[in-house]
Amino acid sequence: MVAKELIIAAQSGDRDALITLLREIESHIYRTAFYILGNEQDAKDAAQEALIRVYTKINSYEEKALFKTWVQRIVTNICIDKFRRTKSTVSIEEHNMVFTSTVDVEDEILATYVAKDIQAAIDKLPEHHRAVVVLRYIQDFSYNEIADSLDLPLNTVKSYLFRARQQLQALLRDYQKGGVRG
Numbered sequence: 001m002v003a004k005e006l007i008i009a010a011q012s013g014d015r016d017a018l019i020t021l022l023r024e025i026e027s028h029i030y031r032t033a034f035y036i037l038g039n040e041q042d043a044k045d046a047a048q049e050a051l052i053r054v055y056t057k058i059n060s061y062e063e064k065a066l067f068k069t070w071v072q073r074i075v076t077n078i079c080i081d082k083f084r085r086t087k088s089t090v091s092i093e094e095h096n097m098v099f100t101s102t103v104d105v106e107d108e109i110l111a112t113y114v115a116k117d118i119q120a121a122i123d124k125l126p127e128h129h130r131a132v133v134v135l136r137y138i139q140d141f142s143y144n145e146i147a148d149s150l151d152l153p154l155n156t157v158k159s160y161l162f163r164a165r166q167q168l169q170a171l172l173r174d175y176q177k178g179g180v181r182g
Contacts, residue, residue, distance in 0.1 A: 022051055069145045069148040
């Protein structure tokens, strides 16, 4: 993801290196924020706050953990705090899916419903389950990286993922039977 030299340069005061570093991580930060918070505006706010925190705290990063897990811990904590503050007013907004292929309109429409239903199911998970699902299946983190990012024991991460998969399976049962929400 990010070169070690870039991190070292940013920590030693190289402003261009720091800006390059922030540009390299911003899409990963936004993606995590979007899947945890479930709407674009909150995700943009959380991503901006996370980038500012990385900017101001870059010197506190130590190589004890991977840089990406350090960054994900920052964005996940910000999202969880934001989620807790706005829990009663969180809404599921429509997210426009952009398709590059025009092969089959029916498949595209079905894929849109599936993506919306998966996002809606993820949004219904408890915040701690949602965070591990996003890091594992959206950000492709290993169990150990998730444990480091969320400061959780490895077995807790495994347990949360197991329970989250069960919940998602129950929420998406219509698809297992071949049905589609519409």
